[in-house]
Amino acid sequence: MELFADRAEAGALLAERLPDARDPVVLALPRGGVAVAVPVARRFGAPLDVLVTRKIGYxxxxxxxxxxIAEGGEPVFDLALLHRLGLTPESVAGVVEEERRELARRVRAYRGERALPPLEGREVIVVDDGLATGGTARAALRAVAAAKPARVTLAVPVGARGTVEALRQEADEVVALLTPVDFRAVGQWYEHFEQLSDEDVLDLLGAA
Structure with a gap:
């Protein structure tokens, strides 16, 4: 199975595979999803913004x-994993609050005081650079669903097969170019997979 050269190439290939959409909004999961989303937004002539998410760690x-947790949404837990670890949502409340603060900081860094574009009644394309466990994508999709869009598509270049199938319950459509059986990490499917900074995200949003 061939590798993507980088996120920009992956985004261009992904854009070609996406079905037509009427006046969509493209939301990228930062940081890596933004680089993938730029060619997607360009294909549709669509506004591009970020939907900030944070992992809740053990x-x-x-x-x-x-x-x-995603901005505008409530925490989404892996309840089976919590149970195996002897935890409850209440027992990680402190971690959730820390992540809420970091999420708010990133929203301010990426968007300032500007709100997300209105999503109600719109077609929304949620983009990330890959799916491993799918936890942040699930939180993002539920936050988007709460805004009552007309249709939601999750678009990724690569994802673990089981995760892609599970997330079909959270979106109207999931488009994944690669769903390898031997998936171990998102980065293994890219020749160049550099970590992006907040400044990189702002540059990509500005260019879009």
């Missing part, structure tokens, strides 16, 4: 996500 091992 306190002793923050890289292990037990849930996620």
């Amino acid at each position: 306190p002793p091992q923050p890289e292990l996500g037990v849930g996620a």
